[in-house]
Amino acid sequence: MKDNSVMKNKRIIRYDGKSILEVDDDIANEFPLTIFVNGEEFATMVCTPTYLEELIKGFLASEGIIRFLDEIDSFTIDEDRGFAYVELKNKQSLNTDSHSKRFIGSCCGKSRQFYFQNDAKTAKTIMKKTKISVDQCIDLMKTMQEDSTDFHSTGGLHNAALCTRENLLVSRSDIGRHNALDKVYGYCLDNRIPLADKVIAFSGRISSEVLLKVSKIGAGIILSKSAPTTLALDLAEDLGITTVGFIRGNRLNVYTHPERIEEITD
Known part of the structure; x- marks a missing residue:
């Protein structure tokens, strides 16, 4: 059964190379969600409207607004209107020097602003040597x-997964x-999952923003079928994260911290 919130x-x-046909097609659902924190508009993100509570919690944690879920006093989602209201136990206004109200787009490139102070505060150096x-x-x-x-139905979604080695x-x-x-991060927060020995599998390009988010989640290994960027690899070297890209068929590339890959270090 298809999930109507996803598609x-x-x-x-449709033209199939020979004939023109009228067909039914599944289209990825795009949903704007505006988040208010302590009564102040913080961000509007464009998302797939599933696991919204996980998305918001993971987003706020990755942005440095919260570190633990018990910092949240109340949490309400008005899905019909596309609003989420989060009240924190700390009622002080958000620090606009390290955060700005911004539009978080679903596209690649400049969809997110980079190098805010909260990135430096919330990025973690990964010391665990899980192989x-x-x-x-x-x-x-x-x-x-x-x-x-x-993804197979729409061709318009990205995927992220939390994994053990096996x-x-x-x-x-x-x-x-x-x-x-962010949805994966929110799931981890909700379920108090220890993360230092976990692996993130990811469908998209490993950009600097993605690498920083993996660091904030606390995983030491990221796997992707796609390519990394130079800045992502510089950050991965500094933050102790193993990046493995172009995993296609039986091939892959190891870009940083190869000591976690057994065949390379054994």
Whole structure:
């Protein structure tokens, strides 16, 4: 059964190389959500309207607004209007020097502002030396992709998954790749999951923003079917994160901290 919050069905015209057909197609659902913190508008993000509570909690934690869930006094989502209201136990106004009201887009590139003070405060250097094999990297990426039924239906979603060395624990999808990671982060906060020995599998490019978010989550290894950027790799070196990209078929590239990959260090 299709999740109507993830996708909508639309009648389209398709050319298949030989003929023109009218067909029904599944389109990824795009939903604007405005978050108010202590009565102040903090951000509007464009997202897939699933696991919204996880998304908001993960987003606020990655932005440095909260560190623990018990800092939240009340939490309300008005999904019909696209508003979320978060009241913190600390009623002071947000520090506008380190945060700005901004539009968080679902696209790549300049969809998020970078190098706010909160990034320096919330990014974690990963010291855990959990190792993973090449075969495990390939298997985790394959499992995430095979489980991504919403992507196969729409072609318009990113996926992020929290994994152990052997298994995929939880996977989340969203039109925004940052949002997918925030949903995973929110799940971890809700379930008090220890993260230092965990792995993030990811469907998109490893940008500096994605790398910082993985650092804030606290995972030491990120796997992707796509490429990294130079700044992401510089940050990964500094923050102790192993980045593995271009995981396709039985091939992959290890870019930083290869000591966590068993075949390389054994």
